[in-house]
Amino acid sequence: MPLTPPSICPCGSGLGLTECCGRLIYQGLTAETAEQLMRSRYSAHVLRAIDYIWQSWSETTRQCTTPEAIRDWAESCEWLKLDILHTDDGGAADDTGTVTFCAHYRLGDHTHQHLEKSLFQREAGQWHYVAHCP
Numbered sequence: 549m550p551l552t553p554p555s556i557c558p559c560g561s562g563l564g565l566t567e568c569c570g571r572l573i574y575q576g577l578t579a580e581t582a583e584q585l586m587r588s589r590y591s592a593h594v595l596r597a598i599d600y601i602w603q604s605w606s607e608t609t610r611q612c613t614t615p616e617a618i619r620d621w622a623e624s625c626e627w628l629k630l631d632i633l634h635t636d637d638g639g640a641a642d643d644t645g646t647v648t649f650c651a652h653y654r655l656g657d658h659t660h661q662h663l664e665k666s667l668f669q670r671e672a673g674q675w676h677y678v679a680h681c682p
């Protein structure tokens with residue numbers, strides 16, 4: 549089900565969607581940092597931009613999911629808020645980085661937090677999500 553995009557970016561940056569994750573999700577700009585990609589992946593869940601989420605997965609770990617699984621997960625929850633808790637590397641001059649985040653969402657009558665430390669890797673000049681860290 550398509551959603552009307554909000555004017556403020558869902559990632560919590562305080563910027564407008566078109567100045568923030570919307571540039572990556574809808575206009576094909578490349579994330580400069582792992583955190584930017586992380587934020588845009590969260591926003592893409594809110595916006596149900598399934599193709600974008602799929603493309604943001606590393607090719608080497610795409611077998612861990614399917615576009616259908618991404619869609620089911622994105623649409624099953626009401627996404628409430630993203631907190632970026634910590635980043636390691638993942639800068640414009642790095643090839644790998646981690647982002648620790650907490651995504652708040654509502655499922656049925658309950659709110660939940662998904663806490664994850666994600667590993668990102670730059671492949672062919674673009675940041676991709678590899679996996680969550682153990």
Ligand SMILES: [Zn+2]
Binds near residue numbers: 560561591
């Ligand atoms: Zn954003």
